Amino acid sequence: MNKTLHALLFAFIALGSTALIAQTSALSVEKIMQDPKWMGTFPDRINWGPQSKTIYFNYNPEENPSDSLYKIEVSNLDQIQKVSLAERKAMTSPYGTWNQDETKKLYSEDGALLLYDLKKDTSKELIDLGGRLGNPTFLADEAQIAFEYDDNAYVLNTETGTLKKLTNIQSGKARESREEKLSEKNQWLKDENLSLLQIVREREKQDSLSRAYREMTADPEPYTFYHGDKQVAGLQVGPKADFITIMLMERDRGESTDVPNYVDASGYTKNLRARSKVGEDKTEVSLAVYNIKKDTVYTVDTSTLPGITDLPDYTKDYPDKEWEEKEREVIVSQAIFSEDGSKAIVNVRSKDNKDRWIALLDLEDGSLETLDRQRDEAWIAGPGIGWSFGGGTLGWLPDNKHIYFQSEASGYSHLYLLDVTTGTKKALTEGEYEVFDPFLSNDKKSWFLTTSEVGPGERHFYKMPVMGGSMQKLTNLPGNNEVSLSPDEKYMAIRNSFSNKPWELYFKKTGSSKDAQQLTSGQSEAFQSYDWRVPENITFKADDGAMVPARLYVPEASVKNNAAVVFVHGAGYLQNAHKWWSSYFREYMFNNMLTDLGYTVIDIDYRASAGYGRDWRTGIYRHMGGKDLSDQVDGVEYLVENYDIDLEKVGIYGGSYGGFITLMALFNESETFKAGAALRSVTDWAHYNHGYTANILNEPSQDPIAYKRSSPIYFAEGLEGDLLIEHGMVDTNVHFQDVVRLTQRLIELGKDNWELAVYPVESHGFIEPSSWTDEYKRILKLFNESLLAE
Structure with a gap:
């Protein structure tokens, strides 16, 4: 042909x-394949107002250029209202940190630190330093609030209004470290010059005496921690403000590749800077502890972690290559303090992805005591396990002796408790299913969690006693149920979808046996006209x-x-x-x-x-x-x-x-x-x-x-x-x-x-x-x- x-x-x-x-x-x-708007309008980014009276969500029935913020009042579930610009500006941020009894919340906005009072339903500005305030935290004495600003830790007393700087962290090196040691040649030249010229010798001596006098009579300088060329990636102040952990990072992603853009508006080919290739990530992460009483900083020691020098099994496939058993590089997470501040844990991951250690951090010397080691000859991952810089599901119970975390020890990601005083580990969930996003109830007596227990193709929301026991299933709609729990835990805003039905918003009282009430119906007539399988x-x-x-x-x-x-x-x-x-x-x-x-x-x-x-x-x-x-x-x-x-x-x-x-x-x-x-x-x-x-x-x-x-x-x-x-x-x-x-x-x-x-x-x-x-x-x-x- x-x-x-x-x-x-x-x-x-x-x-x-x-x-x-x-x-x-x-x-x-x-x-x-036309613009997905033809299908209709579907809710996302669901959150509650702090008074548990209002559900907020992104929605766009008016087909604005971008999604708009809408709301539904619990008192009138049949009406969807658009949130005005003025109301939006006055809203309390859905993000932030609550105190222990969930009555006050810290959050930042436009660089300022604000405190929301649930009983008064008002927010007030605490401080504005003209820059970003990070990681605001209530201390054990909740009148005091710690936060990070410009790579240093501060404590604000909300009753007296006094602000105290806890750290003096600076980049670069200490002065004595910066003084250059002369080369042999230059030292010889200096010595010769001093031996030949009397006036130069006298001035050098006088300068030395003046420096010694100033150092003797000056007020002692506060302890300064110099982090060299590394970046301060995060500070965590302990509940008693006696210890501060400092995460340090040295980023080196290796050689980046360029992606040519042939249709740049300029008419020229422009290179887009993109990622490096596998094998070139040389990022280093370490954790340091600042002991305020001792006024000193020490680096967390990971050399004693069990199996830190273990070689992966795949090395057996290369018998002709010599493999050195050496201490592997690791990434240490930020510390998580117990509520009373007496203890702290860290999550440590090996950079070869084979090991994850959860360890008790000795705040007095920076040493680690391994509480749980997860080894996987493939790679550590799974729901709630966490990635490089975080621990995933990881924290303390209020008793200050039990920690919780997720692990794939059974072959599926489940929720565990571990008593740090005895080392006893207990699985709170078990079976051939996975656990997603567990969190403690306001009274710390229960867990709320999502699981695939019904089957791998469904997700449901449950409540379970804090020390384990039978789980109460709180959702009943088939498909996937993404639950946003109201702050008072009385109501659930449920984002649900099924195989042939896009996401819609539902409402249900927590624990009620009644069916959830559908709040949105976003499918367009064009989309509904076809019988989707x-x-x-x-x-x-x-x-x-x-x-x-x-x-x-x-x-x-x-x-x-x-x-x-x-x-x-x-x-x-x-x-x-x-x-x-x-x-x-x-x-x-x-x-x-x-x-x-x-x-x-x-x-x-x-x-x-x-x-x-x-x-x-x-x-x-x-x-x-x-x-x-x-x-x-x-x-x-x-x-x-x-x-x-x-x-x-x-x-x-x-x-x-x-x-x-x-x-x-x-x-x-x-x-x-x-x-x-x-x-x-x-x-x-x-x-x-x-x-x-x-x-x-x-x-x-x-x-x-x-x-x-x-x-x-x-x-x-x-x-x-x-x-x-x-x-x-x-x-x-x-x-x-x-x-x-x-x-x-x-x-x-x-x-x-x-x-x-x-x-x-x-x-x-x-x-x-x-x-x-x-x-x-x-x-x-x-x-x-x-x-x-x-």
Whole structure:
């Protein structure tokens, strides 16, 4: 067939595809991918007024250029009111720090520190120093308030109005440290000059005597702590103001990459400064303790942490390399003081991501006593576990001897208590589910927490006794329930969604058995006019025996074309086979349209997806494109066996991590996948960022095996099916360089069954409806032509 006839045939197929869409679906790519405002108005950023009388939320029924603030009064739940600009300016910030009995709250606004009184329902300005005030905290004597300003700690007495500076922290080095020691040559010159010239000797002697006299007669200078070239990343004043912890940071992200912007308004190509590549994060974090009574500072010592020199297991794969057992670099969190100020704990993480220690900090000398060590030969993570600079769920009970934290010790992230006096650890929750965002009630006698106990595809809100016991389920709407509890804990503002219903706002009395009352109804008539599917939540057996969760879209028998499309969600650690409104709502709508057209669509929570515990989370350790890819293949086999799918008619698509999996599928599983669309995909993990990649694959120079078996660019010779690559040119997350390098590789390999579509104004998350439309029209065309053409 000559090229002209071939082109005419493809044009005919494309026109036929368009006609098929128009005849069999009320949806079109243009409709789905237009500005999301067409779907309606949906609430977000829910919070309460301090008096528990008003629910505030962002809403935009008037289609303003940006979301507006609206409110609903508990006394009149049927009326939604827009918050006026004057009222908004007078509002108390929803953020801040409450005192022990939740009657007063500290918060900052425009650089000033304010105190809100719940009983009086008024705020008053305490102090304004003309700059940012950070970390305001009530001390044990609640008349005194500590805060951070200009890298120093202060205490304000609210009764007397007196302000006291607790620290004298300065950058650079002490004076004696700054005095330069003369070189041997210059010292010789100075000595010779003094020996030759009498007047110079006399003046030098007089200057020395004058300095000694001034130092002897001057008032003693306050102790000054010099932090050198490091940054003060945070100060924490103990409840008795006798100890202050100082977090110090030296940032070094390594060599940054440049992302060219070819469509800058200037008409010139401008480089956007972007992240460095994995393996280049040299950031150092340490913690120091200022002992006010001793007037001195000492650094927290991490050298005695158990296992601090342990080598990771993967080193066994490199027997020819000498591995030095040395003290590993760690990141120490800010200290968390007990309520009486007698104790403090810190969270310590190894920079190789294998260990997390929770340790008791000896405030007198900076030493650590390990309370709990979590070791994971893959990497430490999971809900509530915390990342680099924070401890996640971590704190003290009011008894000043129990700490609480989350751990994956059981294989799922659960809530624990630990008695620091005995070392006894107790799991407050247990089972094959995960815990999210636990917090103590106002009276400190109960926990409020969200869990997936009902099932991994749902989230519900619970109440539980502080020392553990049966959990009282407080929500009953199916799907996901994001609860904002009123300050007095009497009411719940619930943001709920279901698989085919976007987020709406509901109200319910805490503990009531009555159904929640719906407060908003934001769907537009255009959105409601289509009967959106509720995908079937299924599980299928993987080749290794694991049961894999997925969402399934099945077409009517009358339009079924025996073709299948696999959608792969992004982010890796993200959940999408659930029962609530997906953050991939465009893809959800596109999958509905594909189903209208006769395709069977499966959306899989492959290995490494969130919501299924530690083993699922770490299933891709040292091999991305391993089990996460085989799960896609096993999903197709399930469709072939149970839904009469033709193995010659299977496509796959996804963005970001989903784009990466698509490339691995087309390169390594050509017998299963005949066409694929890879959007903004990583092609070589050695070129991605440090924080994400080093967790999973370690560092390229340390573990090259993991990178070579995980990066699509090494497998491009396996391409046989039809591949569509789509990427934004100003992507500062997955750089356009990724697909440029892959493009050159495909050219050198002589592959001709692929095409590249570029989007000059788009970064990683597309914004413009025209870009989304063009992107998905190409995907639909790919599937119609590659999977359905005879």
